[in-house]
Amino acid sequence: DAGVIQSPRHEVTEMGQEVTLRCKPISGHNSLFWYRQTMMRGLELLIYFNNNVPIDDSGMPEDRFSAKMPNASFSTLKIQPSEPRDSAVYFCASSLVMWGTGTGELFFGEGSRLTVL
Amino acid sequence: DAKTTQPPSMDCAEGRAANLPCNHSTISGNEYVYWYRQIHSQGPQYIIHGLKNNETNEMASLIITEDRKSSTLILPHATLRDTAVYYCIAYNTDKLIFGTGTRLQVFP
Numbered sequence: 552d553a554g555v556i557q558s559p560r561h562e563v564t565e566m567g568q569e570v571t572l573r574c575k576p577i578s579g580h581n582s583l584f585w586y587r588q589t590m591m592r593g594l595e596l597l598i599y600f601n602n603n604v605p606i607d608d609s610g611m612p613e614d615r616f617s618a619k620m621p622n623a624s625f626s627t628l629k630i631q632p633s634e635p636r637d638s639a640v641y642f643c644a645s646s647l648v649m650w651g652t653g654t655g656e657l658f659f660g661e662g663s664r665l666t667v668l
Numbered sequence: 669d670a671k672t673t674q675p676p677s678m679d680c681a682e683g684r685a686a687n688l689p690c691n692h693s694t695i696s697g698n699e700y701v702y703w704y705r706q707i708h709s710q711g712p713q714y715i716i717h718g719l720k721n722n723e724t725n726e727m728a729s730l731i732i733t734e735d736r737k738s739s740t741l742i743l744p745h746a747t748l749r750d751t752a753v754y755y756c757i758a759y760n761t762d763k764l765i766f767g768t769g770t771r772l773q774v775f776p
Contacts, residue, residue, distance in 0.1 A: 555711075584763070594712070594755075594766035607763060642711050655702055655759045659711025 553577070555660035557643050563666045569631040572663045575624055576645030584657060585618055585628050586642040594642075600626065601648065612637075633667045640664050672756045677771040680750075686743040688770050690756030693737040699760040701732060703741045707752040712766070715741065715754075746774045 556575040564570055576583050584599040598608040600620045608618070615634070620626040630637055644657040673691040680686040692701065702717040716723055716730045718739070723730045729742040743750055755769040 586766075593768055594706075596763055596765060599763055640709065644711070655700070655717070655757075655764050656714045657704075657712070657764060659713070662709070662711055664709075 555643055555645050555658055557641075557660035557663050559663055560661065561664045561666075563668065564633055565668050566634055567632045568667075569629065570633045570637075570665060570667075572628040572641050572643075572665070574626045574628070574643030574660060576626070576643070577658055578624065580645035580647050580658070581623075582646045582648045583620060583626050584644040584646070585626070586644065586659075587639045588642060588662075589639045597628070630665075633665075635667045638665055638667050672758055672767055674754075674756050674767065674770045676768065677773070679773050679775060680743075680746045682748060682774055682776050683745055686746040686750065686772060686774070688741040688743075688754050688756075688772065689738065690741070691738045692756070692758045695736055695758045696760065697736075699758045701730065701736075701739050702757045702759050702764065703728070703730065704755045704757065704764075704766070705750075705752040706755070706769070707749075712755065717759075746772075748774050748776065750774050 558573045582601045585597040586594050588594045597610045598618045603620045618628045640662045642659050642662045644659040646657045700717050700719050703715040704712040706712045716728050718730045732739045751774045753769040753771050755766050
């Protein structure tokens with residue numbers, strides 16, 4: 552079975568450019584999560600969706616970041632304009648969450664390593 | 669979600685059991701204990717979870733104290749491939765919040 556698929560795996564861009572990261576969750580999963588990982592801040596939850604609807608975006612750093620999930624099989628995380636401090640590994644994860652039963656088993660993609668010069 | 673506390677690092681000899689502790693003294697009755705690990709720069713990987721009872725699967729065992737204020741993840745026969753950062757998370761809502769975890773180094 553295909554896992555969570557992220558693209559691109561590596562992205563190098565210059566400050567001020569727009570960056571779009573993509574994620575295809577596991578088929579049948581109803582929740583999707585975007586995390587960011589840096590040495591300084593560890594793994595941070597940016598935003599998550601349930602049934603394609605954004606539920607909590609309190610972790611999104613600022614207005615330069617936006618995320619969409621137009622359908623159950625695709626999500627994007629966009630940074631515009633990008634800054635050097637956005638350099639990090641961005642992980643997408645999906646799960647089948649059944650509320651109240653504690654089944655928080657997330658399946659993570661391999662990540663997108665972003666470097667902003 | 670309850671805060672968890674883990675030692676920053678541990679060592680374990682290959683073939684021996686690795687026992688990773690986690691304190692979650694403020695855990696509430698409906699919060700589960702979840703364990704994940706992250707090998708090198710890969711995405712985190714689910715290991716096991718439990719509520720009150722001890723749990724075992726093909727990867728590990730989870731021992732939760734009777735008062736649920738702490739737990740231990742046990743890798744019965746650690747291998748070099750188990751070298752990773754292990755995260756203990758108290759969870760009952762809809763999102764997983766990762767702490768700093770324990771960096772386990774398995775040596776030959």
